[in-house]
Amino acid sequence: LHGGAFAPYRQSERKEIYRKYANKLVEEGHAYYAFDTPEELEAMREKLKATGSNSLQYDYGVRMEMNNSLRLLPAETQALIDNGTPYVIRIKINPNEFVNFTDMIRGDIEIDTNNVDDKVLLKADGMPTYHLAVVVDDYLMQISHAFRGEEWMPSAAVHILLWKYLFGLDAMPQWAHLPLILKPDGNGKLSKRDGDRLGFPVYAMDWQDPISKEITKGFKELGFLPEAFINLLAVLGWNDGTEQELFSLEELIEKFSMERVHKGGAKFDFEKAKWFNHEWIKKLPAASLRLNVKQQLEAAAFEITDTILLDKVIELVKERCTLLTDFVQQAGFFFKDPASIDIAAIKPKWDDKKQLFFIELLKACQINSNWDMVDLENGFKEIAAANQLKPGELMLPFRIMLVGGKFGPGVFDIAAAIGKEATLNRIEHTLSLLQ
RNA sequence: GCCGCGUUGGUCAAGGGGUUAAGACGCCUCCCUUUCACGGAGGAGUCACGGGUUCGAAUCCCGUACGUGGUACCA
Numbered sequence: 001l002h003g004g005a006f007a008p009y010r011q012s013e014r015k016e017i018y019r020k021y022a023n024k025l026v027e028e029g030h031a032y033y034a035f036d037t038p039e040e041l042e043a044m045r046e047k048l049k050a051t052g053s054n055s056l057q058y059d060y061g062v063r064m065e066m067n068n069s070l071r072l073l074p075a076e077t078q079a080l081i082d083n084g085t086p087y088v089i090r091i092k093i094n095p096n097e098f099v100n101f102t103d104m105i106r107g108d109i110e111i112d113t114n115n116v117d118d119k120v121l122l123k124a125d126g127m128p129t130y131h132l133a134v135v136v137d138d139y140l141m142q143i144s145h146a147f148r149g150e151e152w153m154p155s156a157a158v159h160i161l162l163w164k165y166l167f168g169l170d171a172m173p174q175w176a177h178l179p180l181i182l183k184p185d186g187n188g189k190l191s192k193r194d195g196d197r198l199g200f201p202v203y204a205m206d207w208q209d210p211i212s213k214e215i216t217k218g219f220k221e222l223g224f225l226p227e228a229f230i231n232l233l234a235v236l237g238w239n240d241g242t243e244q245e246l247f248s249l250e251e252l253i254e255k256f257s258m259e260r261v262h263k264g265g266a267k268f269d270f271e272k273a274k275w276f277n278h279e280w281i282k283k284l285p286a287a288s289l290r291l292n293v294k295q296q297l298e299a300a301a302f303e304i305t306d307t308i309l310l311d312k313v314i315e316l317v318k319e320r321c322t323l324l325t326d327f328v329q330q331a332g333f334f335f336k337d338p339a340s341i342d343i344a345a346i347k348p349k350w351d352d353k354k355q356l357f358f359i360e361l362l363k364a365c366q367i368n369s370n371w372d373m374v375d376l377e378n379g380f381k382e383i384a385a386a387n388q389l390k391p392g393e394l395m396l397p398f399r400i401m402l403v404g405g406k407f408g409p410g411v412f413d414i415a416a417a418i419g420k421e422a423t424l425n426r427i428e429h430t431l432s433l434l435q
Numbered sequence: 436g437c438c439g440c441g442u443u444g445g446u447c448a449a450g451g452g453g454u455u456a457a458g459a460c461g462c463c464u465c466c467c468u469u470u471c472a473c474g475g476a477g478g479a480g481u482c483a484c485g486g487g488u489u490c491g492a493a494u495c496c497c498g499u500a501c502g503u504g505g506u507a508c509c510a
Contacts, residue, residue, distance in 0.1 A: 123508040154505040320472040392469040
């Protein structure tokens, strides 16, 4: 919010700029002062409704009956201003005209000014409405392309007229009215409330309500990668015409084209959003994931000092992580003994033979100074055979001893990664729990 | 109500006069794997409706329905 070529950026710090342009419009007859109270506006709408009018707008049809500088004598207007009567500045829309412009997505658009009302440009508190602010800011900040949601189309006529009156149509940016992102369950554009209600994020990052202090989780904090977030947003309402769905930012810069943007809104699908993240986690090398994963693990109180091990672990488990937060469960046990062991999953099929097997396995490991995956797996199978046990029925108990539950990559991979000492300790620990 | 914009499976979508109407997510079955995934092979499911135009319409035209946005001193 500081510096840059076009500061200040806060609307409140630009009040005088907007006022200057609003005044200019009044002077040139394109806008006027209006002193109507909320009650008077309400009364006007009631009256219009009573006459069966289709339009409840403050426009050419009613403005000469209202309390504004168009109807009042100049002296009366001045008197009201001088005695501090609150007023707004409204644009004066001429009836029976057509405003034309070209939209990059929708082509040539024509708006009948009879359907446009005399929008407020400057509010009674001196702040601009969006209509004035967007035009003034876009001009002053030299905006070349204005991309916005399609909910702005009906008021585009106001903005174009403002450009015409204030800066000339030649300086106007190119317009693109993008399709809306809709609620997954129908009825309306996506809002923060839908995320809360349906259990998914709507904002990119955590957002705290300034009044209630309530925090709404963002995509980032939920464990989404920036790459995935950009990707899923880009293909919601656009595709490149091929079967490609995964695009990096660089590819999007190269391939994105306005012509292929849809006109209709798209419903947001959180399942697909998660799929994008999963794909990106699988796609990125450990080095790119390292920082994010480290943060996740450290936030969960795991101590990460060995980057080589971390990278190895990431490669080992990333395909089973949909969100970055999944790394805590999938990778945590590589760095610390499991906090709890799912004994209930072992017990039902546990017997003395298996107990014996693991005791023998421990002994064999202690004798053998080697510790690599292939030897371990072979040794495991030999001892199993010697005890007339199928390796298969020993794998699950072994897994649970090492990771605490029924998850994680191949058990021998895990044993190799955590090392001999941790492996033996975890076996002994679980064996003691099974007594 | 009025004024816009839109409409291809549950969702995202390709296709813009002749296609067996792609593909992806999700769902189901099987294979792989004695965990969970990944991967692989299959499956169910679609052109909103009604009229035209045309030899032929998902595709062009009109109407209807539905959805969606706007109709604020909100953005």
